[in-house]
Amino acid sequence: MSKPKVLxxxxxxxxxxxxxxxxIALSITxxxxxxxxxxxxxxxxSKSPVLGEVISADSRQVYTGLDIGTGKITxxxxxxxxxxxxxxxxxxxxxxxxxxxxxxxxxxxxxLSRGKLPIICGGTGFYIQSIVDNITLPDVPADxxxxxxxSLKSTDExxxxxxxxxxxxxxxxxxxxxxxxxxxxxxxxxxxxxxKVKKVKSQYEFIQIGLTLLPEILREKIHARLLSRMKxxxxxxxxxxxxxxxxxxxxxxxGLEYRYLALYLQKKISKKxxxxxxxxxxxxxxxxxxxxxxxxxxxEWFDGEKKATIKKHLKQKLF
RNA sequence: GCACGGGUAGCUUAGUCAGGACUAAAGCAACAGACUGAAAAUCUGAAGAUCGGGAGUUCGAAUCUCUCCCCCGUGCA
Numbered sequence: 001m002s003k004p005k006v007l008x009x010x011x012x013x014x015x016x017x018x019x020x021x022x023x024i025a026l027s028i029t030x031x032x033x034x035x036x037x038x039x040x041x042x043x044x045x046s047k048s049p050v051l052g053e054v055i056s057a058d059s060r061q062v063y064t065g066l067d068i069g070t071g072k073i074t075x076x077x078x079x080x081x082x083x084x085x086x087x088x089x090x091x092x093x094x095x096x097x098x099x100x101x102x103x104x105x106x107x108x109x110x111x112l113s114r115g116k117l118p119i120i121c122g123g124t125g126f127y128i129q130s131i132v133d134n135i136t137l138p139d140v141p142a143d144x145x146x147x148x149x150x151s152l153k154s155t156d157e158x159x160x161x162x163x164x165x166x167x168x169x170x171x172x173x174x175x176x177x178x179x180x181x182x183x184x185x186x187x188x189x190x191x192x193x194x195x196k197v198k199k200v201k202s203q204y205e206f207i208q209i210g211l212t213l214l215p216e217i218l219r220e221k222i223h224a225r226l227l228s229r230m231k232x233x234x235x236x237x238x239x240x241x242x243x244x245x246x247x248x249x250x251x252x253x254x255g256l257e258y259r260y261l262a263l264y265l266q267k268k269i270s271k272k273x274x275x276x277x278x279x280x281x282x283x284x285x286x287x288x289x290x291x292x293x294x295x296x297x298x299x300e301w302f303d304g305e306k307k308a309t310i311k312k313h314l315k316q317k318l319f
Numbered sequence: 320g321c322a323c324g325g326g327u328a329g330c331u332u333a334g335u336c337a338g339g340a341c342u343a344a345a346g347c348a349a350c351a352g353a354c355u356g357a358a359a360a361u362c363u364g365a366a367g368a369u370c371g372g373g374a375g376u377u378c379g380a381a382u383c384u385c386u387c388c389c390c391c392g393u394g395c396a
Contacts, residue, residue, distance in 0.1 A: 070359080096357070097355080098356040099356080100356095123359085124358065129355090136355095137355060138355090180354075180362075183355090187356085253360065256359045291351095291352075292354080
């Protein structure tokens with residue numbers, strides 16, 4: 001009895017993951033015992049049922065109201081393909097890997113039970129890894145009060161604290177990273193130690209497809225995308241978010257477009273800097289994403305512009 | 320053209336007044352890397368400069384003097 005298959009489409013920002021996911025979802029023409037088959041044309045007719053559903057793996061698209069700036073897929077672009085894990089949290093609150101994993105597990109189960117193919121699509125490597133490697137992280141809720149208190153301390157002080165609480169974790173932690181240190185202290189204070197992360201074999205078989213583009217082409221796409229987002233009213237979106245109570249501080253922490261949009265709205269940077277910083281930030285982000293992905297040797301990489309090749313490959317792979 | 324201001328890593332600058340541990344510092348970029356309930360976040364590392372060129376004064380010059388070159392700014396023509 002083979003495991004149910006789950007498709008994963010990943011890659012850096014702006015390679016065209018969302019489009020491909022929808023296309024693949026639409027090109028599945030049948031399922032044999034839970035295994036998809038593909039149509040010759042690669043296009044479903046309006047009458048045939050959609051047999052793939054997309055689960056977003058994007059740490060910012062989970063938030064409501066962050067639409068233009070995150071490049072969230074629109075209803076029209078979905079072309080009838082159901083999407084999960086979009087708009088599940090208010091941006092004033094903090095989402096987490098654990099939550100994503102929990103929701104995603106439920107979504108996969110649900111999609112499979114209806115005889116369809118789950119397609120995880122996104123660029124947040126940590127989220128994807130959490131489900132592919134079936135990681136169990138310590139079950140300690142965020143203590144915002146504690147975090148606030150600890151955030152006033154220096155990294156040296158934090159490191160010393162952790163060392164006292166859990167010398168083992170202190171040994172391999174990044175001693176200069178406040179975010180990591182605070183989280184480790186939070187866990188150690190509740191559990192006594194920071195337990196080792198458990199990796200359990202997943203009940204699913206994940207097929208990870210990575211999309212890449214030449215750096216110059218990616219850069220061009222990022223540039224073009226920025227212009228189109230500005231035209232679509234990204235600035236107004238940020239204003240709307242702030243008007244609805246999202247602090248600039250929080251907006252800055254959301255990163256990339258929102259970080260610089262927040263700075264611009266506070267008049268800390270000029271319009272020219274806004275554009276430059278967003279573009280640069282995205283290019284750097286794409287590199288960081290690749291840095292993460294390239295560790296996972298199970299990912300099969302394809303040129304993002306060669307969709308036909310990918311579909312052909314999947315046709316074999318999924319059978 | 321004359322006068323004053325300016326020329327220090329790819330970029331923006333600190334240091335020049337009062338020469339000395341300057342064997343030239345920082346931020347950003349570029350490059351490499353980490354990541355285990357914040358991941359578009361957070362963090363690390365190494366590299367990078369004959370201090371515009373030359374001459375001089377001095378034990379010692381990015382720093383003082385002379386001279387040449389370059390760009391911009393302001394004033395005078």
